Amino acid sequence: MKITLNGEIKEYRDQLTVQELLQRLNLQPERVVVEINRIILSPETHNVTKLKTGDTIELVQFVGGG
Amino acid sequence: MLIYLNEKQLEVDNQLCLFELRNRHKKNSDLLIINGHPTSTDQELSHGDHVVMIRRGEHPSAEELESLMMARHTPDVQQKIKQGKVGIAGAGGLGSHVAIALVRIGIGQLNIVDFDVVEPSNLNRQQYFIDQIGTPKVIALKENLRRINPASKINIFNQKVMPENIAEFFGEVDILVEAFDTAEQKAMLTNYFLRNFPDKFLVAASGIAGYEPSNTIRTTKVTEKFYLCGDGVSAAEPGRGLMAPRVGIAAHHQANTVLQLLLNNTAE
Numbered sequence: 514m515k516i517t518l519n520g521e522i523k524e525y526r527d528q529l530t531v532q533e534l535l536q537r538l539n540l541q542p543e544r545v546v547v548e549i550n551r552i553i554l555s556p557e558t559h560n561v562t563k564l565k566t567g568d569t570i571e572l573v574q575f576v577g578g579g
Numbered sequence: 580m581l582i583y584l585n586e587k588q589l590e591v592d593n594q595l596c597l598f599e600l601r602n603r604h605k606k607n608s609d610l611l612i613i614n615g616h617p618t619s620t621d622q623e624l625s626h627g628d629h630v631v632m633i634r635r636g637e638h639p640s641a642e643e644l645e646s647l648m649m650a651r652h653t654p655d656v657q658q659k660i661k662q663g664k665v666g667i668a669g670a671g672g673l674g675s676h677v678a679i680a681l682v683r684i685g686i687g688q689l690n691i692v693d694f695d696v697v698e699p700s701n702l703n704r705q706q707y708f709i710d711q712i713g714t715p716k717v718i719a720l721k722e723n724l725r726r727i728n729p730a731s732k733i734n735i736f737n738q739k740v741m742p743e744n745i746a747e748f749f750g751e752v753d754i755l756v757e758a759f760d761t762a763e764q765k766a767m768l769t770n771y772f773l774r775n776f777p778d779k780f781l782v783a784a785s786g787i788a789g790y791e792p793s794n795t796i797r798t799t800k801v802t803e804k805f806y807l808c809g810d811g812v813s814a815a816e817p818g819r820g821l822m823a824p825r826v827g828i829a830a831h832h833q834a835n836t837v838l839q840l841l842l843n844n845t846a847e
Contacts, residue, residue: 544762546769548802553773556766571801575762575769578788578815578826579673 517569532559538572546573580626585643586650595624601632608632641730648685656842657685663841664688666752668740668768670716671695672821673784674758675706675723676830681731681837682724688732689724692748693717694739704823740764742771749776754837757783758830762814773805782836786810787829789819796825798832798846806846808832 515524525537531554535542547554548571554562564570580593584604591600598621601608611618612631624630639647649657663686667674670693678689693716697707701716711719717735724733736748740759745768749755755772759765765783772781786809787796795810809829815821839846 541762544766546766546773546805551802553770553802555774556770573769573785573801573807575765575783575785576788576812576814577760577762577765578786578813578821579669579671579758579760579765579784 514564514566514568516564516566519570519572529564530560531562531564534564534570535559535572540572540574544575546575547571580624582624582627583629583650585631586629586647591624593626597622597624597630600624600630605632605634607634609635644728644730645685652684659841660685660838661687663754663837664690664752665837666749666755667691667758668749668755669693669758669760669764670705670720671701671758671760672704672823672826673787673830673833674756675716675720676827677756677758677834677837678720678724679706679727680831680834682728682733684838685728686731688734688752690734690736690748690752691717691720692736692738692740693720694737704821704826740768742767745771745775749779752779754780754782754840756833756837757781758833760815769805773802777804780804780806780840782806782808782833782840784808784829784833786813787826788813788815788821790822790825793825793828796828796832798836800846806836806840808836 514528515522531547535545542559550569580591582589582591597611610633614629665681665686667678667689670691678691681689695716697711697714697716697719699712701707706723707719715737717737721733721735757765757768759768765785769781769783781804785807791813798806798808801807836846
């Protein structure tokens, strides 16, 4: 599948869920905000939301400090 | 001729002298400033002069402060700032700086939420004073804000922000500033707020610790309603602490983004 991730085109051999994408990228799910095709994803649905070719994904992982 | 007395336009007779102006308008002033220079001698005024008369210890009224801001910011701009309602989630290094910047320019209303008290270790970057140690941050901050500009309405909540109470604290604001400390809290608020209040703006921060370059702190428009300030990577951790200069840079990125959103409905 071919997706646009934070403005860059990325290609993956398998179809991934959001949870699997986060694992591949080594990101911590409780620290991220995921937007797919301009809709913010509920964190509870990371494991059931399947990505597909053509999806545009914005991913932000927060770091601590304030 | 036209002069400015305490930033207000005033039509006066040609050749009017400073002391006569004082006698007519503010007899008890003990500090006279003409075009930025303090003076104690009488002199003839000229067209376009800016005269400031101050009585030491006297507090300007809310109306006076507002007219000073109108003069500085222009009436159109000031009207929009005055109508602005902004939420601040967290009153630490980010939140206390953002609150002070917005109150200085005459923000209409702030809703500030924090559950902490002022600790000695906060003073390296947060806008509190030694004599406020032990006081709940929201109470100390409200007191400090009132000393700067009593005209802004400040609503405070000494509680922890959770999904269940976000609507109560921030349901009425136009823009929310995320000013939390931990990455998990930041993500929780961002996820919840953007999904449940799709018409409101969120201005968050991430990557503000240490003394890395100032210029790596940036403001990014992540989505239509979501702005993020910081370098994105500098986490607070042992060996890289939070310090006033860089936290202040990020906080003022947030405050300036809020200002742009209030004035233009978009920011860059």
